[in-house]
Amino acid sequence: MNWKTFFAMLSRDAHVARRNLLPLLLQNLLQPLLLVFVFGRVLTTGGMMAARFKDVMLPGVIAISMALSGVQAVAMPLMVEFQFTREIEDRLLAPMANGWLAVEKVIAGMVQALVAGLVVIPAAWLVLGSGVHISLRHPFEFVAVCLLVSLFSAAGGLTLGCSVGQTQIGLMFSLVLAPMMMFGCAYYPWSMLSAFPGLQYAVLINPLVYASEGLRGALAPQVPHMPAYVVVGALLAIDIALLVAGVRQFRKKALS
Amino acid sequence: MGIGIRIEELRKVYDTPPPMAARGAAFARAGMRSGRNEKKNFEVVALAGISLEIRPGEVYGLLGPNGAGKSTTIGILTTRVKPNGGRALLGEYDVWKEPVKVKRLIGVVPQRPNLDFALTAREILLFHGAYFGQTARERSRRAAELLEKFKLTDRADHMARTFSGGMMQRLSIARAMMHDPEVLFLDEPSAGLDPQTRLLLWEIIRDYNRLGKTIVLTTHNMDEADALCDRLAIIDHGRIIARGTPSELKASIPGGHLLRLRFDRVPEPLAAALQALPGVLEVRPVDSAGADVYADRGGTLIPAIVSAAQAADVELRDVSISEPSLETLFLHHTGRSLRD
Ligand SMILES: Nc1ncnc2c1ncn2[C@@H]1O[C@H](COP(=O)(O)OP(=O)(O)OP(=O)(O)O)[C@@H](O)[C@H]1O
Ligand SMILES: [Mg+2]
Numbered sequence: 001m002n003w004k005t006f007f008a009m010l011s012r013d014a015h016v017a018r019r020n021l022l023p024l025l026l027q028n029l030l031q032p033l034l035l036v037f038v039f040g041r042v043l044t045t046g047g048m049m050a051a052r053f054k055d056v057m058l059p060g061v062i063a064i065s066m067a068l069s070g071v072q073a074v075a076m077p078l079m080v081e082f083q084f085t086r087e088i089e090d091r092l093l094a095p096m097a098n099g100w101l102a103v104e105k106v107i108a109g110m111v112q113a114l115v116a117g118l119v120v121i122p123a124a125w126l127v128l129g130s131g132v133h134i135s136l137r138h139p140f141e142f143v144a145v146c147l148l149v150s151l152f153s154a155a156g157g158l159t160l161g162c163s164v165g166q167t168q169i170g171l172m173f174s175l176v177l178a179p180m181m182m183f184g185c186a187y188y189p190w191s192m193l194s195a196f197p198g199l200q201y202a203v204l205i206n207p208l209v210y211a212s213e214g215l216r217g218a219l220a221p222q223v224p225h226m227p228a229y230v231v232v233g234a235l236l237a238i239d240i241a242l243l244v245a246g247v248r249q250f251r252k253k254a255l256s
Numbered sequence: 257m258g259i260g261i262r263i264e265e266l267r268k269v270y271d272t273p274p275p276m277a278a279r280g281a282a283f284a285r286a287g288m289r290s291g292r293n294e295k296k297n298f299e300v301v302a303l304a305g306i307s308l309e310i311r312p313g314e315v316y317g318l319l320g321p322n323g324a325g326k327s328t329t330i331g332i333l334t335t336r337v338k339p340n341g342g343r344a345l346l347g348e349y350d351v352w353k354e355p356v357k358v359k360r361l362i363g364v365v366p367q368r369p370n371l372d373f374a375l376t377a378r379e380i381l382l383f384h385g386a387y388f389g390q391t392a393r394e395r396s397r398r399a400a401e402l403l404e405k406f407k408l409t410d411r412a413d414h415m416a417r418t419f420s421g422g423m424m425q426r427l428s429i430a431r432a433m434m435h436d437p438e439v440l441f442l443d444e445p446s447a448g449l450d451p452q453t454r455l456l457l458w459e460i461i462r463d464y465n466r467l468g469k470t471i472v473l474t475t476h477n478m479d480e481a482d483a484l485c486d487r488l489a490i491i492d493h494g495r496i497i498a499r500g501t502p503s504e505l506k507a508s509i510p511g512g513h514l515l516r517l518r519f520d521r522v523p524e525p526l527a528a529a530l531q532a533l534p535g536v537l538e539v540r541p542v543d544s545a546g547a548d549v550y551a552d553r554g555g556t557l558i559p560a561i562v563s564a565a566q567a568a569d570v571e572l573r574d575v576s577i578s579e580p581s582l583e584t585l586f587l588h589h590t591g592r593s594l595r596d
Pocket of ligand 2 (some may be wrong): 326
């Protein structure tokens with residue numbers, strides 16, 4: 001394995017991200033801010049929701065923010081570069097096995113997802129004002145879940161970006177990402193779905209469920225949540241599956 | 257030392273349409289609706305078994321019309337296209353068994369520039385050097401050198417996406433030379449370059465070759481092949497139809513001469529008279545006052561042409577006799593014109 005090449009590619013991605021810092025921040029920050037504001041401020045202040053709803057949805061918004069930004073950071077450039085500009089070819093010609101380029105993309109995506117998730121916390125404090133009860137009582141759990149969630153989003157982005165054709169980008173959003181967000185238990189705890197038993201078990205294929213529940217367990221343990229070992233186990237399995245599928249798909253796509 | 261290349265019975269059948277805009281020629285098809293069935297039925301035999309041997313330190317040219325399989329051959333040799341059969345060896349490495357070792361040895365200029373649009377010209381070279389493990393000092397020296405050589409220094413810190421087509425092409429060639437590869441592949445390197453830059457490029461290629469590097473290039477242009485290549489292969493429909501040194505190839509054509517004639521006008525009887533001259537294979541009208549005569553002899557036809565012109569009461573204004581071109585070569589070897 002050629003680490004020099006690998007790190008050079010990482011530094012290329014870091015360089016490009018630095019250059020696009022402002023648009024990148026806006027892209028990653030605006031949506032979570034809006035979600036936090038509408039769900040956390042408008043609905044609770046207006047009395048539609050109890051104040052403790054803030055604690056339920058904040059970890060969920062972090063999960064969504066991480067998931068979306070990782071997918072976006074990896075899938076979008078890959079689609080464009082494979083289908084249209086072929087920009088990625090110069091890196092495919094670098095002296096490194098093609099699969100490692102996919103891994104590099106995933107790591108760069110993870111960093112972006114982590115930043116996008118963590119930046120929600122201070123932003124939410126500003127927007128929500130008082131009455132948020134989140135804490136870092138389980139730091140290891142928090143770090144582990146964050147890493148696993150960012151890996152799921154980046155590896156998911158890799159798989160999507162290498163499987164979805166140019167005509168299906170819109171479909172991807174409406175058929176994969178939208179349901180994932182709505183049934184990702186971001187705005188309600190999973191246990192609340194017990195009123196819909198079929199649905200409650202169906203959503204278990206959705207990785208965002210574990211992401212939201214895991215972050216809830218780490219940041220707001222007073223809200224009902226899945227046990228940590230379930231979250232970590234499920235995310236680990238999903239991560240490995242997505243990573244393997246994504247790298248395989250990437251290697252296939254890289255050759256004509 | 258230099259590195260040679262051996263290709264044995266290489267075959268490639270594409271079974272999916274090319275990605276959108278990956279190749280200029282594919283645009284029309286990709287733009288059309290491609291239903292499921294169409295996708296399944298897509299099958300293009302790009303290479304029907306070609307074998308080649310390229311010697312270390314040689315400049316080797318692949319000539320052929322659009323769709324002949326030149327880029328596919330280069331794609332296979334540069335680890336970018338997976339062949340369906342056959343073998344390709346670069347130096348001692350099998351391209352498909354040890355792609356990473358091969359990638360280290362080669363520099364590639366693709367037919368369509370694939371520059372990293374998120375970077376400036378200089379950064380493209382610097383990062384490319386970094387991918388190949390060059391030290392910071394080495395790569396900034398080399399980048400500055402190449403930018404100067406390709407006359408890009410004053411635009412070095414502009415984003416590559418703002419470049420004109422020819423500038424992108426130049427940068428793409430500079431990038432391929434950045435890590436000092438043993439084998440340089442150039443797919444239509446002079447496409448889109450102005451005549452002056454083309455000459456500059458030829459000079460750069462020759463200089464690079466003098467360092468003992470092997471160079472493989474494709475072209476449509478016989479002059480270019482003639483000016484640069486030690487040996488050539490002519491490819492058509494995924495097969496090699498002729499090979500040899502440029503002069504060998506040219507000598508192989510009996511009707512290898514092209515006489516470009518300019519008159520004040522070309523009436524029908526004159527065209528017929530030209531066609532009837534001994535040794536003339538084809539007369540092709542050009543505009544309204546010219547004719548391209550393909551013949552198996554050159555200067556010896558002139559007296560007869562002059563008398564034919566006089567007989568038709570037409571003034572002969574200009575004559576140029578060209579050496580055999582790809583066009584005439586191709587016509588000879590396939591019985592078809594390049595444009596068919
Ligand atoms: N990625 C691809 N997917 C599917 N078909 C392809 C692909 N690349 C090339 N082809 C087909 O293979 C054949 C050979 O193409 P190739 O690009 O090798 O030709 P070429 O000799 O380089 O032509 P040109 O002079 O136009 O560059 C063509 O019929 C082309 O449509
Ligand atoms: Mg080509």
